Amino acid sequence: MVPPTSPRPAATQPTLEMVAAVAGVSRSTVSRVVNDSPNVTAEAVAAVTAAIEKLGYVPNRAARILASRRTLSIALVIPENTAKFFADPYLAAVIQGVALHLSSTDYTLSLLIAPEKDAEKTRRYLTAGNVDGAIILSHHSDDYAYTRLSQSIPVVFGGRPMSEEGPGATYVDVDNVDAAREMTAHLIDHGRTRIATIAGPRNMSAGIDRLQGWRNALADAGLESDRIEYGDFTPASGALAMRKLLDRGEPIDGLFAASAQMASGAVGVLREHGLEIPRDIGVVTFDDDYFAQSSHPPLTTVAQPTIEVGVRMAQVLLSAIDGEPGEKITMLPVAIIERDSA
């Protein structure tokens, strides 16, 4: 904790009261104008607006929050174990989308990297009325700290949460099962029959669902589905998984990597082993990031609307905060991008 110190030198911002004086109205009227209240005459609005402009008035957030009991701020919570994925283009884009949408509102984004140990501190902060709502970007199922959070404030999860809260939770996601199935089917359509997968973690819905999709496609085609290794969505884990797959000594002519970052690692290993894509092995994946686009050859993949996911999470959260009904589950469409890697 940083101990509080000397108070600030009173920046003397213009206050609502000063605006009222200049505009020749009461503070209430200024407040109404600032808050877009419908019940103000055009003249009053004009006078106040002019005064605000003239003085360069900006409402004091703290005072507003204190008086209205709305914080105008939402938290973006990233458990520390997830923070190491910060560099993942997917996560980065989602965060960007959230920030982008909020910048067109009066809301402010509080970025919280939540330490595993005292998740309790974070939870308290969130439930103590410091934010109007929260977006949880948690990769793992073991973040039970946030399980009951939505009883206190509106919460939106990025992707279906794994905890018991799952049913009933509000989240934004894509149809991972079906997209993975399609990707795998694409491999099958290209004549691949010995298809492996580098799956995501078993404690993340995205990992589980994409694996299920892969299984479904193989089952539909009557193919074996035992060529599985798990990664954690990082390139390094993809490389390791690919090595394990190859070390099995069984022939593989197709690979579905559950994320482009893992595919990135895997492709490097394939190249090391002298395997050429798509001559020796077809490779398809998930996410249309730089790697998928610039790999040689570029990879057939599932493009998720990343920025849009962030934007929608923000939208859904804000409307929940405003007490609007709204669906708990928002599924966004993906785009299948066919290239020459299958």
Next chain:
Amino acid sequence: MVPPTSPRPAATQPTLEMVAAVAGVSRSTVSRVVNDSPNVTAEAVAAVTAAIEKLGYVPNRAARILASRRTLSIALVIPENTAKFFADPYLAAVIQGVALHLSSTDYTLSLLIAPEKDAEKTRRYLTAGNVDGAIILSHHSDDYAYTRLSQSIPVVFGGRPMSEEGPGATYVDVDNVDAAREMTAHLIDHGRTRIATIAGPRNMSAGIDRLQGWRNALADAGLESDRIEYGDFTPASGALAMRKLLDRGEPIDGLFAASAQMASGAVGVLREHGLEIPRDIGVVTFDDDYFAQSSHPPLTTVAQPTIEVGVRMAQVLLSAIDGEPGEKITMLPVAIIERDSA
């Protein structure tokens, strides 16, 4: 703008007053304890602490801010043009470092993606007393909107800022010139004589400085320094620059890419052209990210203390907010990582 709506249903958090009642002291004393004031008896501290614990009291931020005129929050400003680099492991790590350090303080991090157009809105928000200080992560020189910001609030830049504010500005950086020189010298030591560079943008100090370092090394060795192409630190730009370099038709046996992300793009192109590292060309770069580590072969590079840069920016900013003197410029050491790519 999202119009304000219904007030929140009064979450009835315990207040300082309730704590005072339970502890049997005045509100002032509770406040003192909460703020680590030295002038409180041990018994009072104990009683208050117990009461706080019992009630699960968390101070109301807004009230605190309003009364103390300190916001306990700092802004992390990322101009929109820089936001597209969000997925750059370097940027991601720096942000993480900032958030990490703040999580051990009472400060909150406000993430601002600042739209180019109304940078004025952002500037106003920052100067209106909404934050105690700001960290600017701007890649470009043309962000004049933030030039005068440090006249209003403490500001720390990530890397030496380009604007006229440069002299006098507070920032955290590494010695890009020298590190680049060392990397290039490494290439020369390995017998390379026709050394190219993929430089960063000409309007970013990191771009300029690393280019200068490359030039210095070549000058020291009496080698030509006209093999230059520019990128914007993204992989795609690195690939493009490499193509241009190769298209010149002049022989190249060494490459210094000003960032690992650009090296990533460049290496792909080299491979396309059948050039092998280090047999045909030595490659060194900047940043020790996943790509540099897992490229084939892994790349000799300059490892920047990325998380540490973020942590230090936060530390420097907080001490500036607390009015402590402190150096304006913080240079962090880098580590030269020699591998087999030269």
Next chain:
DNA sequence: ATGAAAGCGCTAACAC
């Protein structure tokens, strides 16, 4: 060392 009292700048009934 502690308490009493006066706001911080705004919003939200409530009256007019």
Next chain:
DNA sequence: GTGTTAGCGCTTTCAT
């Protein structure tokens, strides 16, 4: 439609 009046929950002189 507009003004008046209470606070929102805390910090901070100023006494004691």
